[in-house]
Every structure is written in structure tokens, then in C-alpha cells.
Amino acid sequence: MDNVHLASLQAKHAGLEARIVSELQRxxxxxxxxxxxxxxxLRLKDEMARA
Known part of the structure; x- marks a missing residue:
């Protein structure tokens, strides 16, 4: 897996975390x-771990 794909996964992972935090604050x-x-x-985390 290349660095660009890994960075994309990390960005999506961070975005999901932000959405979770936002939802919890409602x-x-x-x-x-x-x-x-x-x-x-979790699926993204697993995919990043396989990289």
C-alpha cells in the first residue's frame, strides 16, 4: 500500500472520529x-494495520 492511500485512510479515520465526538456532544x-x-x-483501522 502506498503512502498516499495510507494517508487517505488516516484522514478518513480522523474524520470519523470527529463525527463520533460531534454526535456524542449533541x-x-x-x-x-x-x-x-x-x-x-474499526474497518479503516484494520485496513491501515494490513498496510
Whole structure:
């Protein structure tokens, strides 16, 4: 995997983290949205680990 692809994955991972934090700060966080975002983040982390 090249550095550009890895950097792209890292940026997506950071973006998902920001969305999770943002959702958690809402008065009534959407638990299903948070779970979905966390699953996406985990998939990206696994893909980065294989790099």
C-alpha cells in the first residue's frame, strides 16, 4: 500500500472520529449512528494495520 492511500485512510479515520465526538456532544446522541461510525472506523483501522 502506498503512502498516499495510507494517508487517505488516516484522514478518513480522523474524520470519523470527529463525527463520533460531534454526535456524542449533541443533547440526544443517536446511538445507532455512533455504532455505525465506530464500525466504519474499526474497518479503516484494520485496513491501515494490513498496510
Amino acid at each position: 443533547p440526544a446522541p443517536d446511538a445507532s449512528a455512533i455504532a455505525t461510525l465506530k464500525k466504519q472506523k
